[in-house]
Amino acid sequence: MKIVLLGPPGAGKGTFAAQASKRLGLPHISTGDLFRAAIKNETSLGKKVKDILANGLLVPDELTIGLVKDRLLQPDAADGWILDGFPRTIPQAEALQEINPAELVLNLEVDDGLILQRLMGRRICRNCGKIYHMVTMPPKRDGICDACGGELYTRSDDQEDSIKTRLAAYREQTEPLVQWYGDRNLLIPLRGKGTPDSVYAAFEEVLRNR
Numbered sequence: 112m113k114i115v116l117l118g119p120p121g122a123g124k125g126t127f128a129a130q131a132s133k134r135l136g137l138p139h140i141s142t143g144d145l146f147r148a149a150i151k152n153e154t155s156l157g158k159k160v161k162d163i164l165a166n167g168l169l170v171p172d173e174l175t176i177g178l179v180k181d182r183l184l185q186p187d188a189a190d191g192w193i194l195d196g197f198p199r200t201i202p203q204a205e206a207l208q209e210i211n212p213a214e215l216v217l218n219l220e221v222d223d224g225l226i227l228q229r230l231m232g233r234r235i236c237r238n239c240g241k242i243y244h245m246v247t248m249p250p251k252r253d254g255i256c257d258a259c260g261g262e263l264y265t266r267s268d269d270q271e272d273s274i275k276t277r278l279a280a281y282r283e284q285t286e287p288l289v290q291w292y293g294d295r296n297l298l299i300p301l302r303g304k305g306t307p308d309s310v311y312a313a314f315e316e317v318l319r320n321r
């Protein structure tokens with residue numbers, strides 16, 4: 112199954128995708144992770160992306176499309192995938208339909224107040240990427256990852272100003288995708304409010320009814 116996840120930053124796409132990936136045995140392909148890996152490995156693309164993300168801006172389409180295209184050609188993606196953070200614009204969606212079309216598009220719906228609350232409490236392990244939340248999923252020891260002992264940090268794009276910039280960019284550039292996929296009968300709305308398990312249960316219900 113080829114699944115695209117839509118929804119504003121903080122809708123829980125990463126958490127949902129990790130869960131779906133495990134249960135469905137499909138790779139979770141996150142453009143955020145691909146970008147962070149490129150930055151960490153100091154590739155030429157990574158250097159460009161670093162400046163763009165630090166300013167809370169969206170990465171240009173051609174850079175993102177190239178990166179995702181390469182990733183979808185990896186052998187583990189042959190039977191399907193879960194895309195998180197891509198496409199973000201209509202040109203990206205058009206490119207994906209040509210390269211490797213989505214079969215199901217889930218739109219995680221969450222209101223802005225909850226998004227701010229969620230993102231500002233988010234902490235990420237620098238070592239393994241596990242996501243924590245100071246209110247809903249705190250680590251056992253302050254600032255330390257339960258899974259690997261790595262250091263937890265707040266992403267620079269999870270600061271309040273940066274979140275507001277990302278939300279505005281989402282509303283302007285990505286929300287039209289909801290309509291675009293809806294017109295192609297691929298869109299399924301999913302309420303992103305509630306626990307990760309309740310969101311996943313709603314998704315399973317959707318699969319059963321397909």
Ligand SMILES: [Zn+2]
Nearest residue numbers: 236239256259
């Ligand atoms: Zn860790």
